[in-house]
Amino acid sequence: MCLMPALLIAVLLLLGRSNQVRADLAANTLKTPKIAPPGGTAYGKTLGEWLGTYWRWYYSGANPDQSKVGPVQLLPLPAADYISGTGAPDDPALYCGHLELTLPAGTPFVLPLFAWIGERYQGYPAVADDIPIDNAAFLAAVRPNLVIDGRTVITTANDAAFYVPPTPFDPIVTYATPTSYGSVAAIFFQSVGIVSAPLSPGVHEIHLYEPFILPAGAYPLIPSGLGTIYDNTWIITVR
Secondary structure (H helix, E strand, O other): OOHHHHHHHHHHHHHHHHHHHHHHHHHHHHOOOOEOOOOOEEOOEEHHHHHHHHHHHHHOOOOHHHOEEOOEEEOOOOOEEEEEOOOEOOEOEEEEEEEEEEEOOOOOEEEEEEEEEEEEEOOOOOOOOOOOOOHHHHHHHEOOEEEEOOEEEEOOOOHHHHEEEEEEEEEEEEOOOOOOOOEEEEEEEEEEEEEEOOOOOEEEEEEEEEEEEEOOOOOOOOOOOEEEEEEEEEEEEEO
């Protein structure tokens, strides 16, 4: 008869500890000297401006010769290999990527964790543009775990601080050729990302494990929902 109250107390204690751990993680990571605070400016731009610059570069072809903006490197994304899964919310498609690159000492960088890009399609305006995902639904769907040199930097405990809500591209990013599914331009982005201060000379590892599970009914343009997981690693040598 006394077991249920004892279990309830134990669960409440565990929940309290879990919430405190999440709060401590958010406070610690927001103060890390390697990551620019999301509310201000870093290297002349806000986080939203840097992510807008990044995604404009990326959807304009990601030309490596145009990947630096002043001293700041727009960090390339690894080419992802499909591993498994159907892409449904209950059977996410898993993609793994690995990229090795060298940066000069003193190079800050921009790294997006995830984005949703709204597009325009052949046949516009008869064919409607994409619409944004609701902010709360977006953050509920994204479950990032970003680790730099063994230190956890971004999780669901603090990812909302690094979230940029739907932001139009001005002007829109027109593609050189239409995609296989008929899109012709990127018109807005919503994204989670970071701006990092330069890494010290030596070899560094960045690992991002990023599930994106959008349940059925959460987004009207994909009524059945979708599920993807990105498991990406960057090995960065700073010289």
